[in-house]
Amino acid sequence: xxxxxxxxxGALVMILFGSSFIIYNLTxxxxxxxxxxxxxxxxxxxxxxxxLTRDLRLDLPPPVRYFVWLRGVLGxxxxxxxxxxxxxxxxxxxxxxxALPITVRLIFVATIVAIVLGIGLxxxxxxxxxxxxxxxMTFFAFLLYxxxxxxxxxxxxxxxxxxxxxxxxxxxxxxxAIIFASIFVGFFWASIFSGTRKRVLIIFGVAFLGNTIFLSxxxxxxxxxxxxxxxILILLLGIGIAFGITYLSVGLENRSALKSAVFSATVGxxxxxxxxxxxDSNRPRVGLLFMLILLIGTALLGSxxxxxxxxxxxxxxxxxxxIIVGLLIVVDKLMQSWRPYxxxxxxxxxxxxxxxxxxxxxxxxxxxxxxxxxxxxxILPTIALTLISFAGYIRFSRGTLLEVLNQDYIRTARAKGxxxxxxxxxxxxxNTMIPITTILVTDIASIVGGAIITxxxxxxxxxxxxxxxxxxxxxxxxxxxxxxxxxxxxxxxNLVADLLYSVLDPRIRVGAGK
Amino acid sequence: MARKSNQVSNNEESILESNENAIFxxxxxxxxxxxxxxxxxxxxxxAMVALFVFTTLVMIVYTxxxxxxxxxxxxxxxxxxxxxxxxxxxxxxxxxxxxxGTLGCPTIDFVPLVDGDGVALGQHPFGQxxxxxxxxxxxxxxxxxxxxxxxxxxxxxxxxxxxxGAVAGFFRGWTDAVLMRLVDFxxxxxxxxxGSVIGFHFGNKGAAFxxxxxxxxxxxxxxxxxxxxxxTLREREFxxxxxxxxxxxxxxxxxxxxxxxxxxxxxxxxxxxxxxxLLETALSFLGFGVTSPDVSxxxxxxxxxxxxxxxxxxxxxxxLFIIAIALCVNFIGDGLRDAFDPRQRRRLSKxxxxxxxxxxxxxxVV
Numbered sequence: 097x098x099x100x101x102x103x104x105x106g107a108l109v110m111i112l113f114g115s116s117f118i119i120y121n122l123t124x125x126x127x128x129x130x131x132x133x134x135x136x137x138x139x140x141x142x143x144x145x146x147x148l149t150r151d152l153r154l155d156l157p158p159p160v161r162y163f164v165w166l167r168g169v170l171g172x173x174x175x176x177x178x179x180x181x182x183x184x185x186x187x188x189x190x191x192x193x194x195a196l197p198i199t200v201r202l203i204f205v206a207t208i209v210a211i212v213l214g215i216g217l218x219x220x221x222x223x224x225x226x227x228x229x230x231x232x233m234t235f236f237a238f239l240l241y242x243x244x245x246x247x248x249x250x251x252x253x254x255x256x257x258x259x260x261x262x263x264x265x266x267x268x269x270x271x272x273a274i275i276f277a278s279i280f281v282g283f284f285w286a287s288i289f290s291g292t293r294k295r296v297l298i299i300f301g302v303a304f305l306g307n308t309i310f311l312s313x314x315x316x317x318x319x320x321x322x323x324x325x326x327x328i329l330i331l332l333l334g335i336g337i338a339f340g341i342t343y344l345s346v347g348l349e350n351r352s353a354l355k356s357a358v359f360s361a362t363v364g365x366x367x368x369x370x371x372x373x374x375x376d377s378n379r380p381r382v383g384l385l386f387m388l389i390l391l392i393g394t395a396l397l398g399s400x401x402x403x404x405x406x407x408x409x410x411x412x413x414x415x416x417x418x419i420i421v422g423l424l425i426v427v428d429k430l431m432q433s434w435r436p437y438x439x440x441x442x443x444x445x446x447x448x449x450x451x452x453x454x455x456x457x458x459x460x461x462x463x464x465x466x467x468x469x470x471x472x473x474x475i476l477p478t479i480a481l482t483l484i485s486f487a488g489y490i491r492f493s494r495g496t497l498l499e500v501l502n503q504d505y506i507r508t509a510r511a512k513g514x515x516x517x518x519x520x521x522x523x524x525x526x527n528t529m530i531p532i533t534t535i536l537v538t539d540i541a542s543i544v545g546g547a548i549i550t551x552x553x554x555x556x557x558x559x560x561x562x563x564x565x566x567x568x569x570x571x572x573x574x575x576x577x578x579x580x581x582x583x584x585x586x587x588x589x590n591l592v593a594d595l596l597y598s599v600l601d602p603r604i605r606v607g608a609g610k
Numbered sequence: 611m612a613r614k615s616n617q618v619s620n621n622e623e624s625i626l627e628s629n630e631n632a633i634f635x636x637x638x639x640x641x642x643x644x645x646x647x648x649x650x651x652x653x654x655x656x657a658m659v660a661l662f663v664f665t666t667l668v669m670i671v672y673t674x675x676x677x678x679x680x681x682x683x684x685x686x687x688x689x690x691x692x693x694x695x696x697x698x699x700x701x702x703x704x705x706x707x708x709x710x711g712t713l714g715c716p717t718i719d720f721v722p723l724v725d726g727d728g729v730a731l732g733q734h735p736f737g738q739x740x741x742x743x744x745x746x747x748x749x750x751x752x753x754x755x756x757x758x759x760x761x762x763x764x765x766x767x768x769x770x771x772x773x774x775g776a777v778a779g780f781f782r783g784w785t786d787a788v789l790m791r792l793v794d795f796x797x798x799x800x801x802x803x804x805g806s807v808i809g810f811h812f813g814n815k816g817a818a819f820x821x822x823x824x825x826x827x828x829x830x831x832x833x834x835x836x837x838x839x840x841x842t843l844r845e846r847e848f849x850x851x852x853x854x855x856x857x858x859x860x861x862x863x864x865x866x867x868x869x870x871x872x873x874x875x876x877x878x879x880x881x882x883x884x885x886x887x888l889l890e891t892a893l894s895f896l897g898f899g900v901t902s903p904d905v906s907x908x909x910x911x912x913x914x915x916x917x918x919x920x921x922x923x924x925x926x927x928x929x930l931f932i933i934a935i936a937l938c939v940n941f942i943g944d945g946l947r948d949a950f951d952p953r954q955r956r957r958l959s960k961x962x963x964x965x966x967x968x969x970x971x972x973x974x975v976v
Contacts, residue, residue: 110791111791111794111795111798112798114791114792114794114795115794115795115796115798115799117795118795118796118799119799119803119804119807122804122807122808123807123811126807126808126811126812127810127811238937238940238941238944239933239937241884241936241937241940242884242888242932242933242936242937242940243933243936244888244891244892244895244908244911244929244932244933245892246891246892246895246908246911246912246915247911247925247929247932247933250911250915250918250925253918254918254919258919541797541798541800541801542800542801544800545800545801545802545803545892548800548802548803548806548896549802549892549895549896552896553915563803563806564806564896567806567807567810567898568810575807579799579803582800582803583798583799583800586798586800587798
């Protein structure tokens, strides 16, 4: 395993060397940073040209210049890397260190959301092959494939940000909007749980009514102006989640698993109270870590108390449950900061931001208000990036699951008398995940490209902005720095996917000789 | 009761399954591979609709404006288009029928019954931009550029990708190693980055030249697929047979293996083309693609994204054209994939089930 990783890292260095050589020479040959000066009429023109030539080493031919640049970069291995200076005499590395986390944050969240939603929808669509749901998902995926991200981004700005902010003035949902949304939700669930006409109608009715009541409550209580979950709602949601996760992972008939999951959810919800103290302390990050430890402890305890045999899957179920409960507690904490955030002078009741990665003039606010600010800035770009990348996951997971369901081992599993849930979740789903890891890799490369455009539309100061600046100002050092980091990111994702491969599929042993 | 009906349906399913092959075999009796594929493709409804819409779009878009051959300012020869304005004509802004405070709004009328005028194009169907140019003409010009770029990228990527993939897969060894490392080098850089670098420096040399260069960097995915296909196909008996018969390498590659890999290539190329149109529009949006005075759909959106609140039509129409083109190409690609996939079975229709039942009863009688 270690030898494999080392070999792959060696290959990574080789690939980076090759791709950076190509792109360096391509840019150096095609761009002429002296062009402006040549056409200028300043009296000291020749002197300026000489200075610039010396600064950028334009006297050397591009391939030689590449190796000069490479010598600085290879300093990484000796502890003194030198990525050169930008045209504004800033070290490239400091610019990148400022911008990289912003882009990585965006890409990371969007990828996770896209994977979870995409695989979920894709698998549902495959299990309901040739249903209306399946057809509409196929069309939806193709539509998303064909959407230009910059176009979607501008639409999101208008329809999500500006309209939502306008909506917050009253925070009341109009009756037609409620009915329309409920009809949509009704259709959604009815088309997933297809069956006899009576069954479909019942499901439609239940979903329609439930959604109408839910939205009316939200509208009547002006929930959006003062959102909160509170311990009771967290407890109820947590128990619901415990049931759901247990159903998906080991099945509700496994009583000890169900008991321990409900136990974990309940204790997790009770932890809401000490969590408030922890999260309000003046070191909220430490508090978060402490809370996480408490929650994991709860999960392990729950599975120890209630189960004697086959603890592995139960521990997994409990862990997923408590982590979701923990997320709910954090969301609640963020919601508590909603009101102070809205009332802040810089925000002024327009919380969904369309520009920048955070509000620059937000001074002396508590940690959670600042976090909320970052979250609100992330919403739109994340949705835009997710929308264009999860179509691929829908299509691919659908196709793969259908293929897997045709395999002999699925037939065998059914013949053994396993429940349909076990067949799908244990036998089919796990095997579906293996090919999906491969598109994860190509997707990361395209999502990086998407991030460049998204950052432009939403005015984030990330790698995309640096990249733009580098191209427009012929800044070769900056450009190479950006590309080097972005391609390293893409290739590392590739490596991680390969390692995941071996985790998911015991037949594949990485590094097992040639 | 429920159990019984379940049994019945199970029984029926097994009847269907046993006769399914017979139905499909009968359908393809006496047809060549190409005919079978064509038949499957024609049956794919979404793909046929997409093909129709796409052809119509291309015809409308390319005949709308004047074709000027020679120097555009002083053409030697002009083929007139059916639309009354050119994309460079600067006209007076009209305020007729516009909401308060806006100029040059669209006159197109989709809904026949609302004002009783019927469906009509009007003077400026998509409105006018801020200096008075007819927006319909601009969108047509932009769509022309985008479709052109799409086809050029598709063509070049197909040619380069197929040849490199074929050579790598067929010869293996160090040829393969060198070529595939080259692919690795290019594939790790996000396309939009290469595109921006190229586009910024060569975008002013015209859309066709830009497309040519972009095509030279878009073949990598295709070449990997073709290589994989060649690696399996070259071990097959018909290749050995050809070699024993004395065929040269070139002949084996182009006459024997390539026709067998054509399905993979065609499908991948259509998907590549829909990616290409999005790439071009994205680059133009960033300012690294087609630059003014020429027009591209991405450039139009980029120019007017801030006008969205006041004059949304400047934003809607180019976007809708991008989506329409990309969606059509995607659906055509999907249809082709289904048509080329030998495992692909269409869903049994009622008629098929009827046939199956008849076949079953017949066999029982016999």
